[in-house]
Amino acid sequence: MYAIYGPLKLILDVAFFIMIAHIIMSWLINFQVLNLRQPLVSQIWYGLNRLLEPIYRPIRNILPDTSPLDLAPLVAFIILISLRDFILPEMFGLI
Template identity: 85%
Template sequence: MMAIYGPLKLILDVAFFIMIAHIIMSWLINFQVLNLRQQVVASIWEGLNRLLEPIYQPIRNILPDTRPLDLAPLAAIIIVISLRDFILPTVLFG
């Protein structure tokens, strides 16, 4: 079971940290600490959006519309933490 648990936990850990980086970067852009006119910042932002949008979009379809506040990243992080810390060990190790 460790052969299955290790890679799945690693994937969920990486997804968690990518989501955290996306959230922090969105705050920095909104508070005008980072500028999207800079090529490096724009490239990283576009890459994170392309990577995470397929995860966030189905969640946005389920959640109610809270237009100025996007709750999809919060829900996705809660799902990843739940999978990583509670569901995966319970399913694999009983």
């Protein structure tokens, strides 16, 4: 069981930290601490967007339109945490 549980937990942990980086970076860009005209910041930002957009797009299709506020990252983050901390250990009998 651990041969399956370990890699799945690792994938969810990596996705968790990528989402944390994306959320913090979006705050820093919105509060104008980071500037997208800087090449390194721009490359990291667009790379994170390309990684996370396939996760956010189906959630945006389900959620109602809240134009100035994007709730897809919050919903994806909650789903990821529940998968990582509750559902996955329960599936493998670790709780």
